[in-house]
Amino acid sequence: MANKTWDAIVVGGSAAGLSAAQMLGRSRRKVLVVDSGSPRNRFAAHMHGILGQDGTPPGDLVAKGRRELEQYDVEIQEGNVTSVSDGGKVVTVTIDGEDSHDARALIVATGVTDNLPQVQGLAQRWGVTVLHCPYCHGWEVRDQKFGVLTTMPMSMHQAELVRQWSDDVTVFTAGAGQIDPGVEQRLLARGVKLVAEPVVEIVGDGEAISAVRTADGAEYDIEVVFTGGPMTPNDAFLAELNLDRTDTPVGNFLKVDEFGRTSHERIWAVGNVSNPMANVPLSMSAGTNGGAFANAILVAEDGQIAVEEGTA
Numbered sequence: 001m002a003n004k005t006w007d008a009i010v011v012g013g014s015a016a017g018l019s020a021a022q023m024l025g026r027s028r029r030k031v032l033v034v035d036s037g038s039p040r041n042r043f044a045a046h047m048h049g050i051l052g053q054d055g056t057p058p059g060d061l062v063a064k065g066r067r068e069l070e071q072y073d074v075e076i077q078e079g080n081v082t083s084v085s086d087g088g089k090v091v092t093v094t095i096d097g098e099d100s101h102d103a104r105a106l107i108v109a110t111g112v113t114d115n116l117p118q119v120q121g122l123a124q125r126w127g128v129t130v131l132h133c134p135y136c137h138g139w140e141v142r143d144q145k146f147g148v149l150t151t152m153p154m155s156m157h158q159a160e161l162v163r164q165w166s167d168d169v170t171v172f173t174a175g176a177g178q179i180d181p182g183v184e185q186r187l188l189a190r191g192v193k194l195v196a197e198p199v200v201e202i203v204g205d206g207e208a209i210s211a212v213r214t215a216d217g218a219e220y221d222i223e224v225v226f227t228g229g230p231m232t233p234n235d236a237f238l239a240e241l242n243l244d245r246t247d248t249p250v251g252n253f254l255k256v257d258e259f260g261r262t263s264h265e266r267i268w269a270v271g272n273v274s275n276p277m278a279n280v281p282l283s284m285s286a287g288t289n290g291g292a293f294a295n296a297i298l299v300a301e302d303g304q305i306a307v308e309e310g311t312a
């Protein structure tokens, strides 16, 4: 693709990025979406908690979004953005280390990488019988035997939450650190079992789980494991810009304002890349918000340029 200046480049073509591209495209902006094709929820067969899309396979939503964008001045390119540099009135985006494009606005919607606990039998069941979000999949596994594999203090929040979907919950507490006595009291009062021994294996046939094995060799009757680790935002390609960041309980993230704008006036970060707690609807909403706001900033800039050129 020949180098040219775009009104906006969107990095990441999933829930957040396509929503931003839709707003910008509908605002008659010339937009390039660059996507490397690995949305976070690719491990799950169906999505839930999304009004009007309950049970939709994740790939179907992305495919439909891409089809909708065909009517606008939006191009979609497969690729991996490897760096971004500041050129003053534009930012320069490098794709796959060689292809450079300039943009007046940059929307970063590259999501996160989930750092899963290194436990035998866990990774291959991620998104099926090893889950992180009860709002996404809790209804489908309700009343089954839950195990919560803690990895950090935040895991105790997950432990309390999932009790809403099952009255058979065992929490493996080795990864949680010092447990707040109030939390422990509430869990025990609701019949939740606490196991301090570290987990070494998730046991079962295929994707099914029949037990969780601990270091002392004991096996606990479990059908579904809830867990989650720290997350790494997929934003390393922005490193040279030194954008402001903030610490959260699950990792260090780009700092953004209420419209998703980073500390750089031409760069927005929307969806999971700046909000680790965002599900699909929240990511879509952040993309919509960021895309519309980026257009508003470009409108203001267009006006200023017209004034300076005497062409208003």
Ligand SMILES: Cc1cc2nc3c(=O)[nH]c(=O)nc-3n(C[C@H](O)[C@H](O)[C@H](O)COP(=O)(O)OP(=O)(O)OC[C@H]3O[C@@H](n4cnc5c(N)ncnc54)[C@H](O)[C@@H]3O)c2cc1C
Pocket (backbone or CB within 6 Å): 011, 012, 013, 014, 015, 016, 017, 034, 035, 036, 037, 038, 039, 040, 041, 042, 043, 044, 046, 047, 048, 049, 050, 079, 080, 081, 082, 109, 110, 111, 112, 114, 126, 127, 133, 136, 137, 234, 237, 270, 271, 272, 273, 278, 279, 280, 281, 283
């Ligand atoms: C197993 C699992 C199941 C889930 N189920 C649900 C559910 O049922 N309901 C729900 O609401 N939420 C669910 N979620 C959460 C959901 O996945 C996220 O909220 C959502 O994907 C965030 O959207 P996003 O657009 O911010 O990021 P993503 O969907 O992760 O998209 C980021 C995109 O950016 C691309 N990308 C990354 N880096 C680059 C780069 N350098 N250059 C170019 N492209 C890049 C990626 O390839 C990807 O396509 C689930 C999450 C997981 C892990």
